[in-house]
Amino acid sequence: MSAGTQVHANLTEEQVREISGDLDEPEWLLETRLEALEALDSLDMPDVIKTPGREWTNLHELDFESLVDPLNAAENKDQVGPDEADVLSWADAVQEHEELLKEHFGSIVDPQENYLTALSTALFSTGTVIYVPEGVDAEDVAIRTEQNSRSLFNYTLVVTEESSSVTILERQSTGEEAEEQYYSGVVEVAAGENSYVQYGSLQNLSEEAYNFTVKRGVTDTYATIDWIEGNLGTQLTKTEVSTELRGDSSETQIVGAFYGHNDQHFDLDAKVWHRAEHTTADLITRGVIDDISRSVYEGVQDVGADAWDTSSYQRENTLMLSDESEADASPQLIINNHDTEASHSATVGQIDAEDLFYMTSRGVDPRSARNMLVEGFFVPVLEEIDVDELRDDLEELIGARLRQRD
Amino acid sequence: MSSDQDHLKETDTEARFEFKKEENSAVRSGKGLTEEVIRMISEDKDEPDWMLERRLRALEQYQNMPMPSGWPGMPDLSELDVEEIIPYIRPDVDKREGVDDWTELPDEIKDTFDKLGIPEAEKNALSGVGAQYESEVVYQNMQEQWEEKGVIFCNMDKAVQDHPELVKEHFMTTCVPPSDNKFAALHGAVWSGGSFVYVPEDVTVEMPVQAYFRMNSEGMGQFEHTLIIAEEGSEVHYIEGCSAPKYGTHNLHSGGVEVFVGEDAHVQYSTVQNWSKNTFNLNTKRAICEENGTMEWVSGSMGSKVTMLYPCTILKGRGSTDTHITIALAGEGQDIDTGAKVYHNAPETSSTIESKSIAKDGGRTNYRGLVHIADGAENSSTAVECDALMFDNESTSDTMPYMEIEESKVDVAHEATVGKIGDEDIFYLQSRGLDDDDAKKMIVAGFIEPITEELPIEYAVELNRLIELEMEGSLG
Numbered sequence: 007m008s009a010g011t012q013v014h015a016n017l018t019e020e021q022v023r024e025i026s027g028d029l030d031e032p033e034w035l036l037e038t039r040l041e042a043l044e045a046l047d048s049l050d051m052p053d054v055i056k057t058p059g060r061e062w063t064n065l066h067e068l069d070f071e072s073l074v075d076p077l078n079a080a081e082n083k084d085q086v087g088p089d090e091a092d093v094l095s096w097a098d099a100v101q102e103h104e105e106l107l108k109e110h111f112g113s114i115v116d117p118q119e120n121y122l123t124a125l126s127t128a129l130f131s132t133g134t135v136i137y138v139p140e141g142v143d144a145e146d147v148a149i150r151t152e153q154n155s156r157s158l159f160n161y162t163l164v165v166t167e168e169s170s171s172v173t174i175l176e177r178q179s180t181g182e183e184a185e186e187q188y189y190s191g192v193v194e195v196a197a198g199e200n201s202y203v204q205y206g207s208l209q210n211l212s213e214e215a216y217n218f219t220v221k222r223g224v225t226d227t228y229a230t231i232d233w234i235e236g237n238l239g240t241q242l243t244k245t246e247v248s249t250e251l252r253g254d255s256s257e258t259q260i261v262g263a264f265y266g267h268n269d270q271h272f273d274l275d276a277k278v279w280h281r282a283e284h285t286t287a288d289l290i291t292r293g294v295i296d297d298i299s300r301s302v303y304e305g306v307q308d309v310g311a312d313a314w315d316t317s318s319y320q321r322e323n324t325l326m327l328s329d330e331s332e333a334d335a336s337p338q339l340i341i342n343n344h345d346t347e348a349s350h351s352a353t354v355g356q357i358d359a360e361d362l363f364y365m366t367s368r369g370v371d372p373r374s375a376r377n378m379l380v381e382g383f384f385v386p387v388l389e390e391i392d393v394d395e396l397r398d399d400l401e402e403l404i405g406a407r408l409r410q411r412d
Numbered sequence: 413m414s415s416d417q418d419h420l421k422e423t424d425t426e427a428r429f430e431f432k433k434e435e436n437s438a439v440r441s442g443k444g445l446t447e448e449v450i451r452m453i454s455e456d457k458d459e460p461d462w463m464l465e466r467r468l469r470a471l472e473q474y475q476n477m478p479m480p481s482g483w484p485g486m487p488d489l490s491e492l493d494v495e496e497i498i499p500y501i502r503p504d505v506d507k508r509e510g511v512d513d514w515t516e517l518p519d520e521i522k523d524t525f526d527k528l529g530i531p532e533a534e535k536n537a538l539s540g541v542g543a544q545y546e547s548e549v550v551y552q553n554m555q556e557q558w559e560e561k562g563v564i565f566c567n568m569d570k571a572v573q574d575h576p577e578l579v580k581e582h583f584m585t586t587c588v589p590p591s592d593n594k595f596a597a598l599h600g601a602v603w604s605g606g607s608f609v610y611v612p613e614d615v616t617v618e619m620p621v622q623a624y625f626r627m628n629s630e631g632m633g634q635f636e637h638t639l640i641i642a643e644e645g646s647e648v649h650y651i652e653g654c655s656a657p658k659y660g661t662h663n664l665h666s667g668g669v670e671v672f673v674g675e676d677a678h679v680q681y682s683t684v685q686n687w688s689k690n691t692f693n694l695n696t697k698r699a700i701c702e703e704n705g706t707m708e709w710v711s712g713s714m715g716s717k718v719t720m721l722y723p724c725t726i727l728k729g730r731g732s733t734d735t736h737i738t739i740a741l742a743g744e745g746q747d748i749d750t751g752a753k754v755y756h757n758a759p760e761t762s763s764t765i766e767s768k769s770i771a772k773d774g775g776r777t778n779y780r781g782l783v784h785i786a787d788g789a790e791n792s793s794t795a796v797e798c799d800a801l802m803f804d805n806e807s808t809s810d811t812m813p814y815m816e817i818e819e820s821k822v823d824v825a826h827e828a829t830v831g832k833i834g835d836e837d838i839f840y841l842q843s844r845g846l847d848d849d850d851a852k853k854m855i856v857a858g859f860i861e862p863i864t865e866e867l868p869i870e871y872a873v874e875l876n877r878l879i880e881l882e883m884e885g886s887l888g
Contacts, residue, residue, distance in 0.1 A: 038636075055814065056482070188856060326817070328820055329790075329819060332816070335813075335826075344802035344807060346832065
C-alpha cells in the first residue's frame, strides 16, 4: 500500500525542526530527519506475512493521526551504567559523541527502511547512546523507559570497541496511561572486533498500547551479540530482532519469550543474516497465548554465498491455552552456501493432557498443575537468559499473569 | 529388481529430450489467448454449451487477475509470455477421443511412446494407460475387469461428452474454481485433454491407473485436466508422468488436478515430472477429503525451468488424512518452488508432509508450504519434515513454511534441515572402493529413498534413473 497519507496530515517540517532544535542537533541530523519525513509518503508499512486470503498482521488500521503527538513526549527514564563506559542521554550524546553518531546513526537500520522506521527517525525525541571503549567490561547498563505521553519515539545506539563487553537491560513500561498509546523504538548495535554485547529487553507496556520496535546488530570479527527479548504488554506489537553476522567467526543468539492474553497481538520476527565465514546463530523462542490473543512468528536464517562453514539453528514453540487463540508461524531458511549446517523446528500445541493427569494424580490441584506446566514450558528459554535480574523479572511477570487466570 | 523393469533399463531416458517429431498436427490454434481461440478449441472438441460458457468465464477471470507477485523468493516469471504460447494443438489422429488399440496409432506417435517405454509398462499388466500427446489423449486402454465394476477411466474430453452430469458437478466448481489463481483461470479457459477417473462405491482398483503427458511442439502450452472421483469406500492409485523435448522458446504447462475423496475412500496421486528445462510448470492440484478419507500425494519434480506447484488437500471430513511426499531436484538454471498446502477443516484430521530436495549446479529448490488448522479442528495433528541437500556453492535451497493454527487442541510440528553432502560419508564410501561419482550417487539414492519406496517399482526405477542422469557430468 502507499502508506503515509494518514499521518502526514498533522505532521509538519516545523515540528521536526523543533524536536531537533530542542536537542541542539547538528545540521546533518536534522537533514536525516527531514528526509525521513519527506519519504513517508512513498514508504510502505513493514512487511508482514501474507497467505491466501489473509495478512497476518494488519498495520493499516492504525490511526496514526490520533496516535502520534510529536511535540508532546513525556517519559520517566533511567540510564545508568558503570563509569568506564559512556551511557548517555541522546541530548548529551549529540554534544559529546557527534563523530560516533555520524558514523553509526542510521547505518544499521536504514531510517527509510519502511514507513514506521522513517516516522521514528523523523520524530524521536529521546534515546540512549552506549559507548564501551576498548577492553572495558561494562556489566550493568540499565535503561528504563516509562512512557507518560500519547506517543514516544525512542532511539538506542550501542557501540563496543575491540575486546570490550557490555550487558544492557532495557525495560519499557507505561506510567500514565491514556486510552491508546504508541511506542516506537529503534535499536542499533555495532559490535566491534572480539567484543560481546548482551542486550536484554523486557516490554511490559500498557495493554492499550501499540508498539513498533526494530533491534538490529552488526558484528565484526569474533564479535558476539546476544539478544533476549521478552514481550508481555501492548495490544499490538510488531517487532524485529536481528543480527547481521558480518565478521568472520562472529556469533549471535536470539532468545525470545512472550505471553499473550486477552486480545493481544504479537508479531515477532527473529532474523539472522550470515554474511561471513564460520558464523554461528542460535534462535530460540517460546511463547504462550491465551484467550483470544494471537501470535505471529517469523524466523529467518539467511546464509549468504560467502558464508562458508555456517551453523544456524532455530527453534520456536508455542503453547496454546485457549481455543480462541491463534498461533501463526513461519520459520524460514534461505541458504546460498552449501557449506552449512542449518536446521529449524517449530511446534504448536496445548498442555500435554498426560502431564496434567500425572500431576493431578499426585495431588496437585488442576489449576496449580497447569500453572506449573506453563512455567515449566518457559524453562528452556529462561535457562538461556544469562542476566539474573531479567530472568527473575520475566519469571515473575509470567507467574503473575498465570495467577490472573481463572 | 525383477525383470519387470527391464524395459526401463533399455529405454534411454536422456533420449526423451533429444528426439522430437516433425509436427504433423490436424488442428492448431493461433498464439495467444482470445475469445476466438477459446471458441475454436471448444468447437473443435464439439463441446456442449455449458463447457464453452465455463471456458469463456474463466478467460474473463484470467484477464482480470494479476500475475502472482510479492511472494518472498518468488521464481522469475518475466520470461513467460502467455500471448506467445500456442494453447491448443491436436495431433493428426483419426479418432478424436483416442484409439482403443495401440496399433491404430500413427507411427510417429507410437514411435515416441515406444521410446518412452509406455507400452511396455502397459503390457506388464498395469491396468490402464492414457497417453497424452500435445493436447489430446491419443491412446488409452483399460482392463475389462475394471469396466465391469463401473470404473471409468477415459480422456477428459470424452468424459465431457459421455458423463456430462458427473463432469458438470465436479469440473472446476468446488475444488479448483478458475478464480483460485491466475493460472487456474488460464487452465479453465484453454484446458484440453487429461484424464477422468471415476471409481464407484466400495470398488478397489488394485492396479495403478497411469497417464503419460508429453509436449512435442515448440512454444506450446499443455493444459490437461485430471478429475478423479473416488466414491465412498473406494480405492485408486493414479500415476502421471510428464516430459517434453528441449526447444529454444518457452513452453508452458499449466495443468489442473481435482480429486474428490469420498468417505472412507483412499486416493494416491503420484507424479514424476520431467519437463524439459525451458518449461514453465505452473499447476493447480487439489483434493477434497470427506470423512475418514485418505489422500496421498507423491511427487518427484526433476525437470522444468520454473515449477510453482503446491498440491493442496482440504481435510473437510472428520478423521480424514493427508500425506505429502515430495522430492525436488534443481540443476543449472532451474527454480523448483514446490511444497504442500493442507487445510484442516474438521476434527481429528491428520497430515504428514515429507519433503526432500537436492540443489546443484546453481539450481534453486524451495519448500513453500502452508498448514492451516481451522478453529474447531480439534485433535488434529500435522508433522512437516523438510530436508535439503546442497552440492555446491552456486546453488540455493530455501524453506518457507507457513503455519496458521487457530485451534488449541492440536499437535503441530515442523522441522527442516539443510546440509551439504557429507565429506565423511563420501570418504567412507570411497574407502570401501567406490569412486567419488558413485559415492555421491549412492548418498543421493539413500537420501531420496523414502520417496521412491512409495512409488510403484517402474516409477521408482525411472526416478532413480532420472536422478542418476541429472547427476552425471556434474560431479567429480
